[in-house]
Amino acid sequence: MPWNDNAGPGPWGSPPPDDGKKDGERSRNEGPRPGGGPGAPPPPIDVNALLDRLTQTLRRTFGGPGRQRAIAGSVLGLVALWALSGCYVVQPKEQAVVTTFGAYTRTAGPGLRYHLPFPIERAELVSVTATQALDVGGTAAAPVPDERLMLTGDENIVDLSFTVQWRVSDAAKYTFNVYEPDAVIKDVAESAMREVVGKTALTPILTTGRGQLQAETKRLMQQILDRYDIGVSIQNVNIQTATTPGPVLEAYRDVQRAAQNAQSAANNARGEAAQITQAALGYREQVVREAAGDAARFNQVYEQYKLAPAVTRERLYIETMQRVLASSNKVIIDSKGANAPVILPSDTFRPRTSISNAAAAEGAVR
Numbered sequence: 001m002p003w004n005d006n007a008g009p010g011p012w013g014s015p016p017p018d019d020g021k022k023d024g025e026r027s028r029n030e031g032p033r034p035g036g037g038p039g040a041p042p043p044p045i046d047v048n049a050l051l052d053r054l055t056q057t058l059r060r061t062f063g064g065p066g067r068q069r070a071i072a073g074s075v076l077g078l079v080a081l082w083a084l085s086g087c088y089v090v091q092p093k094e095q096a097v098v099t100t101f102g103a104y105t106r107t108a109g110p111g112l113r114y115h116l117p118f119p120i121e122r123a124e125l126v127s128v129t130a131t132q133a134l135d136v137g138g139t140a141a142a143p144v145p146d147e148r149l150m151l152t153g154d155e156n157i158v159d160l161s162f163t164v165q166w167r168v169s170d171a172a173k174y175t176f177n178v179y180e181p182d183a184v185i186k187d188v189a190e191s192a193m194r195e196v197v198g199k200t201a202l203t204p205i206l207t208t209g210r211g212q213l214q215a216e217t218k219r220l221m222q223q224i225l226d227r228y229d230i231g232v233s234i235q236n237v238n239i240q241t242a243t244t245p246g247p248v249l250e251a252y253r254d255v256q257r258a259a260q261n262a263q264s265a266a267n268n269a270r271g272e273a274a275q276i277t278q279a280a281l282g283y284r285e286q287v288v289r290e291a292a293g294d295a296a297r298f299n300q301v302y303e304q305y306k307l308a309p310a311v312t313r314e315r316l317y318i319e320t321m322q323r324v325l326a327s328s329n330k331v332i333i334d335s336k337g338a339n340a341p342v343i344l345p346s347d348t349f350r351p352r353t354s355i356s357n358a359a360a361a362e363g364a365v366r
Contacts, residue, residue: 086117093129095171107172126171131235136190137161150194156202160242164189165235173231181230192220210239
């Protein structure tokens with residue numbers, strides 16, 4: 001190479017003459033040479049000569065005009081490839097967030113798009129139509145106790161896990177407004193569920209109140225995420241499991257049994273009270289109607305009495321005696337020619353029902 005050729009001058013000037021003397025001998029006999037020892041002034045540099053030598057070197061390296069054109073074409077090809085590297089395709093389910101030197105510039109929709117090549121502009125593709133899901137509390141195979149255990153409104157503990165379904169509604173906000181948006185969504189979901197559970201009793205959570213719990217959690221999550229301006233839309237909240245923790249399960253069952261017994265006793269008491277009330281109302285109605293009937297009969301008798309007092313008194317006497325003597329045993333004795341005392345059997349005046357029972361018992365013995 002020219003700069004290694006000792007025959008001619010190098011790009012930094014000609015080498016110092018060597019007359020066979022060592023440096024020590026030269027320094028003792030001839031004194032310091034220019035630019036050769038400590039404290040000596042540096043030799044002057046000829047800038048024009050240096051540029052001329054550099055130009056000649058480049059010409060010898062890259063050859064003639066044909067080779068220069070090839071190199072220029074290669075450079076232009078590389079520039080063209082660099083410019084074409086800004087072409088990209090956005091799928092129908094995506095949006096592209098374009099940044100210029102790291103700052104947000106625009107959002108591009110689906111199709112063939114172009115941005116200035118790197119490092120001027122960059123495009124980040126974000127899925128905006130696909131529904132994404134995250135689990136809070138883990139899964140059945142891998143539970144996360146710290147996320148599952150929650151305190152209810154009636155100071156009980158519930159073991160609850162749920163899934164949140166969401167999608168991106170604004171790609172630019174989702175990319176730039178919040179750091180690690182997925183982690184933020186999970187934290188907001190857990191916080192919202194704990195707040196709603198903290199206002200709800202345990203029994204509705206375990207039985208019929210899950211729908212309301214899910215709807216309230218979804219509403220609260222969307223409200224919080226809108227304040228963060230994260231560009232996310234909550235699609236659904238599904239409770240996967242809601243049970244009582246194992247260590248307190250038996251105690252909770254005892255409480256449930258006691259509550260069921262209390263409810264059963266209250267229902268029985270209400271049933272008996274309803275029966276007594278109905279009987280009292282029926283008795284009252286009966287007494288009122290009988291009294292009304294008696295009063296009506298009395299008025300009728302009174303009207304007849306005013307028309308014929310003697311006949312009415314005799315009829316009342318006969319009717320009264322008929323009611324009195326109808327259910328009693330009667331013995332008729334003809335007193336004509338009877339001087340001796342009459343002796344009657346011992347069961348003569350026994351009530352008829354007793355006589356009938358005694359006869360039936362005697363027949364059964366026979």
